[in-house]
Amino acid sequence: MLLSTVLLQAAAGVGLSKVGAALGAGLAVIGAGLGIGKIGGSAMEAIARQPEVSGDIRMNMIIIAALVEGVALFAIVVCFLAL
Known part of the structure; x- marks a missing residue:
């Protein structure tokens, strides 16, 4: 029981880190585009x-x-390293 709970928490943490990295990379690209424009x-x-x-x-x-x-x-490299 305890092992399955730990595995579920680890899987959820990996999913959130991927979402966070994707959002961070997207915001970095959008910010750079606006800045250069x-x-x-x-x-x-x-x-x-x-x-x-x-x-x-x-x-x-x-x-x-x-x-x-x-x-x-x-910023994009840092987001990829967060994975």
Whole structure:
């Protein structure tokens, strides 16, 4: 009786960890998508206001987008490690 209870609790814990990892990975991807979209939109507005500095704005936009992608990838790896 005790062994079956322990096994059921272990199985339930594994199921919840998979759900948590999936939700965490999904939220990380959604957050990264929203962040990069906001970066791109703001960069386009800035270039429209000051076209003479479009090269600097574009370079900063790419650097910031790469940092956001790095953080999202790190979050996804942590979610997979939670499995």
